[in-house]
Amino acid sequence: MFTISPRASSSLYTETSVTFVASGMSSTALFSSNPSSPSSPTGRLTMVGAGPGDPNLLTVAALHSISDPEALVISDRLVSQEILDLVKGEVRVANKSPGCADKAQNEIYTWCLGGLAEGKHVVRLKIGDPFVFGRGGEEVLKFRGMGVEPKVIPGVSAVFAAPLLGGIPVTHRGVANQVVMCTGYGREGTSPDLIKYHPDQTVVFVMAVGRLRELSRKLISMAGYPPDTPVAIVEQAGNPGQRTIRGNLVDIADKAERENVKPPSTIVVGDTHIYAEDMTDEMCSSAITISQEAFQMNVTKGKVYATIAAHIRAGFDKSFGRGWNCVVGRSFGAFVTHEIKTYMYFTVVPGVYILLWKA
Numbered sequence: 001m002f003t004i005s006p007r008a009s010s011s012l013y014t015e016t017s018v019t020f021v022a023s024g025m026s027s028t029a030l031f032s033s034n035p036s037s038p039s040s041p042t043g044r045l046t047m048v049g050a051g052p053g054d055p056n057l058l059t060v061a062a063l064h065s066i067s068d069p070e071a072l073v074i075s076d077r078l079v080s081q082e083i084l085d086l087v088k089g090e091v092r093v094a095n096k097s098p099g100c101a102d103k104a105q106n107e108i109y110t111w112c113l114g115g116l117a118e119g120k121h122v123v124r125l126k127i128g129d130p131f132v133f134g135r136g137g138e139e140v141l142k143f144r145g146m147g148v149e150p151k152v153i154p155g156v157s158a159v160f161a162a163p164l165l166g167g168i169p170v171t172h173r174g175v176a177n178q179v180v181m182c183t184g185y186g187r188e189g190t191s192p193d194l195i196k197y198h199p200d201q202t203v204v205f206v207m208a209v210g211r212l213r214e215l216s217r218k219l220i221s222m223a224g225y226p227p228d229t230p231v232a233i234v235e236q237a238g239n240p241g242q243r244t245i246r247g248n249l250v251d252i253a254d255k256a257e258r259e260n261v262k263p264p265s266t267i268v269v270g271d272t273h274i275y276a277e278d279m280t281d282e283m284c285s286s287a288i289t290i291s292q293e294a295f296q297m298n299v300t301k302g303k304v305y306a307t308i309a310a311h312i313r314a315g316f317d318k319s320f321g322r323g324w325n326c327v328v329g330r331s332f333g334a335f336v337t338h339e340i341k342t343y344m345y346f347t348v349v350p351g352v353y354i355l356l357w358k359a
């Protein structure tokens with residue numbers, strides 16, 4: 001049970017109360033689950049991660065909270081309608097559109113404190129995971145500064161769910177063994193520092209579609225990324241309008257513009273394997289077996305990649321009908337476009353990639 005005291009509610013928007021809490025504790029203590037006990041218990045506050053939008057990706061704890069008939073749910077604008085439809089009590093949606101985020105944030109605090117003062121179970125519903133680029137930590141400090149200790153329920157973050165739903169593993173043995181998550185926008189619209197290129201790394205960007213052109217350019221010119229590094233944009237992951245746009249650092253901004261990509265979208269940069277949905281499990285495992293065979297037979301004889309590709313294509317035509325194409329090379333993100341629905345991008349030899357597709 002988390003409560004608010006009358007003293008705390010009177011110091012509603014004083015930044016000093018937040019600063020006091022933030023500077024008076026170690027970072028470990030900031031998020032301790034053992035707050036000091038407030039004096040006048042009234043309502044309680046639960047901060048809930050809603051996941052990327054599909055109600056099936058809510059945690060059981062999240063579902064319990066939002067379907068509490070007594071709850072006042074204060075939701076972020078990007079939470080999907082399907083999830084809001086599960087709310088049994090009252091729901092209010094914050095209008096956090098660009099340009100009025102601070103005003104909306106203050107409105108959120110007012111709504112929450114109003115509900116708590118009335119003794120309600122206030123559910124602060126946030127997209128994804130509350131503590132991943134969601135101001136969840138800031139809100140906890142703010143509420144704590146007001147004398148309220150929220151219970152926090154984690155959510156499935158778009159950082160990991162969006163790539164997966166778009167068919168992209170963020171790590172893959174032999175291809176990527178590190179994942180970095182970044183935002184496209186820092187505080188007050190600044191551009192965060194870019195992390196240097198590392199071939200074994202996948203970088204996932206959120207809140208970055210509006211900056212995609214600048215970001216791609218900077219990744220090449222300032223962070224050492226090869227221009228043909230594969231990039232995918234997963235838009236509306238887990239929602240009915242989900243789609244994935246693929247390209248590389250040179251062409252992805254044009255493609256995004258042409259396809260009119262909009263937030264919420266997550267951008268995945270790196271060499272991780274990309275499996276298209278249309279490839280069956282049997283096709284995927286055959287592709288690996290045939291390719292291993294092709295490399296064994298041809299590399300020992302000193303044959304070039306084109307011969308290996310021809311071997312793989314012939315093997316696939318034989319097993320799955322004619323019409324397959326294959327290229328083998330060091331990197332060719334440019335070939336991976338969203339127009340191709342049936343393909344597999346993979347490797348059986350470190351650093352050498354195989355793109356197998358049916359046009």
Ligand SMILES: C[S@@+](CC[C@H](N)C(=O)[O-])C[C@H]1O[C@@H](n2cnc3c(N)ncnc32)[C@H](O)[C@@H]1O
Pocket residue numbers: 051052053126127128129130131132133134156157158159162205206207208234235236237238239263264265266267
């Ligand atoms: C303010 S951040 C919040 C991230 C959230 N806390 C999380 O853990 O997923 C919002 C960004 O998350 C990403 N995002 C959230 N939901 C998404 C979805 N359904 N599909 C793709 N990206 C999504 C987008 O990059 C969006 O701009």
